[in-house]
Amino acid sequence: MNGGLLVAGTTSDAGKSVLTAGICRWLHRQGVKVAPYKAQNMSNNSAVVVGPDGRGGEIGRAQAMQAAACGLAPDLRFNPVLLKPGSDLASQVVLLGEAVDTITAGTFRHLRPRLAETAYAALAELRDTYDVVICEGAGSPAEINLRAGDYVNMGLARHANLPTIVVGDIDRGGVFASMFGTVALLDPADQALVAGFVINKFRGDLGLLQPGLDMLRNVTGRPTYGVVPWALDLWLDAEDSLAYGRVLGRPAAPHGTDWLDVAVVRLPRISNATDVEALATEPGVRVRLTIEPAELAAADLVVLPGSKSTVADLAWLRETGLADAVTAHVAAGKPVLGLCGGFQMLGRAIHDQVESRRGSVPGLGLLPIEITFDPRKTVRQSVGTAHGGLPVRGYEIHHGYVSQTDPALTPLLTGDDGVGEGAVLGTVHGTHWHGAFESDGFRRWFLTEAARLAGRTGFRVAPTTSFAAARERSLDLLGDLVEEHLDTEALWRLIETGPPAGLPFIPPGPPPT
Secondary structure (H helix, E strand, O other), rough: EEEEEEEEEEEOOOOHHHHHHHHHHHHHHOOOOEEEEEOOHHHHHOOEEOOOOEEEEEEEEEHHHHHHOOOOOOOOOOOOOOEEEOOOOEEEEEOOOEEEEEEEEEEEEEEEHHHHHHHHHHHHHHHHHHHHHEEEEOOOOOOHHHHHOOOOOOOHHHHHHEEEEEEEEEHHHOOOHHHHHHHHHOHHHHOEEEEEEEEEOOOOHHHHHHHHHHHHHHHHHEEEEEEEEEOOOOOOOOOOOOOOEEEEOOOOOOOOOOEEEEEEOOOOOOHHHHHHHHHHHHEEEEEEEEEOHHHHHHHOOOEEEEEEOOOHHHHHHHOOOOOHHHHHHOOOOOEEEOOOOHHHHOOOOOEEEEOOHHHHHHOOOOOOOEEEEEEEEEEEEEEEEEEOOOEEEEEEEEEEEEEEEOOOOOOOOOOOOOEEEEEEOOOEEEEEOOOHHHOOOHHHHHHHHHHHHHHHOOOOOOOOOOOHHHHHHHHHHHHHHHHHHHHHHHHHHHHOOOOOOOOOOOOOOOOOO
């Protein structure tokens, strides 16, 4: 067969990514050869994929997670266009894994035909290779100011004749109005592809919701394919840090007698915030994102995560008083961890004529290193060891590199080429490697060391926590939710036969011509 489906949403973070992953896992369990796809993703959370030419390339982290739901290795075609915002007005364009340009809203329209052509070609290749492709939209399909050049929502559905379901987050309120309004703002040809709805994050008595579902069907002529309940355990592999609350996941009770409190600075242009998810899988580790200096002072471990705008976010740290709080934390003898851009901020100076073009700026001065930005972007998977041979796997995505260092500085990691990476000085730790804490042994060693430095003598890591197993449990839960709460027979008919015939036009969308 050659089936497909578009999962659109009433808003960003309505649940498109997790529903797409759940449908993928459900189909994979049925023995279907299925792949995920998102034509264009705007996110600073990315994963590194090795392309056909052997070079590393980037796709959205959510598409890498969806690939795992399908039992597949990530593929650059799963997310052919990735936009990485560096400011409110500009984004780096990653096309089939490679950074090719930096655009503004004004210049995007000139590049859009090329991006659309690449996205459509990638989808065609996937549909030739797989039985089913489950496509994820972006934002809302009813962003009518962008419809003329759209190739990720209804523009994609129209191009590939994809039946479309619209998911809405009932926890935010207004879900029925959002669903009706989404359809009603579309033109007749787009409406003809919208087959129905899925409600996400429901808590309560389904019987109380049923009259609304019936009325929604009456006014739109379209069914609701299911109501997915709120699931507290679905927090891994977030597409955007906005998907997190203040505390990541559900911290399990400590294995020892002490908790370890981890404060992660929520930088304005935070990237790969998913790095700290692995820390949050450990019992007794409370990981929270914050912009409050007082919360850094109270924490045991402070994390400076990655950034798409290292120099600008460093300036923000200083403006908000968070830079002083990080320095005070170190002066108090407590541990600090810098990841990628956060690692770069810990040095003496940053020389940047590439990303911010601000030249040389002082860093926090907590590590004896200097960082220089190179126009060539480092994008690669990394393998190495740490602390006496513990195996570590990760990936690198950065323009900055260590251009000056103290030869006596201890590396945090050692690559498989024997070259040291990152740095340790007293209580300060840093690395360019993302994903390193998904390596269970390294994560346990680091948290044990952080607890020792913070004086949490009663903290103990659990000896059997597996991040890979936690991710698989999450994907299986998504598959379970689809199987148990969605009309899978109706979904299968959509995938197999395409958009239903005779769907009614809902005013006040543009009238038929």
